[in-house]
Amino acid sequence: MSTFDNRKDSFVQGFAASEELQFRAAARRNxxxxxxxxxxxxxxxxxxxxxxxxxxxxxxDEPGxxxxxxKIRADFDAGKVEQSDHQIxxxxxxxxxxxxxxxxxxx
Incomplete structure (x- = not known):
């Protein structure tokens, strides 16, 4: 493989790892x-x-x-939980x- 191919493969692997981290972190955060x-x-x-x-x-349900x-805003409103949008x-x-x-x- 050429140096360019190695760099491209390295970039693709790094991007995939970053995307997986973001997905797993978002699920954990939620x-x-x-x-x-x-x-x-x-x-x-x-x-x-x-x-x-x-x-x-x-x-x-949707991207982002x-x-x-x-959902949390609606549930807090229905449950009469006092939290501002900023706090959430x-x-x-x-x-x-x-x-x-x-x-x-x-x-």
Whole structure:
């Protein structure tokens, strides 16, 4: 193989690894976010676990994270949970950082 082919293959592998990391981190973030939201909604045990998984599944509805945000916003409104849009988005960002750390650490 030429040096160019090696560099191209290396780039493709790096891109694929980065995409996998982002996918796994997003799923992890959504699970953590679901746990946080379930607690705010007063859920515990199996109900909280199922809610958390529903947040993970919601992310497959549309590209991006707006579908996840919209579900939590709607659930908080229905449950009369006092959280601003800014607070929800801040927690989403914080949990994404935590999820990336966990995925990289193999947790």
């Amino acid at each position: 699970r953590l976010l679901g746990e946080w939201a379930a607690e705010k909604l007063g859920m515990t045990g199996e109900q909280a676990k199922e809610y958390s998984l529903s947040i993970v599944r919601t992310d497959f 994270e707006e579908d996840v945000f919209a 988005r801040r927690v989403m960002a914080e949990l994404m950082e935590e999820a990336i750390r966990q995925v990289k650490a193999g947790e």
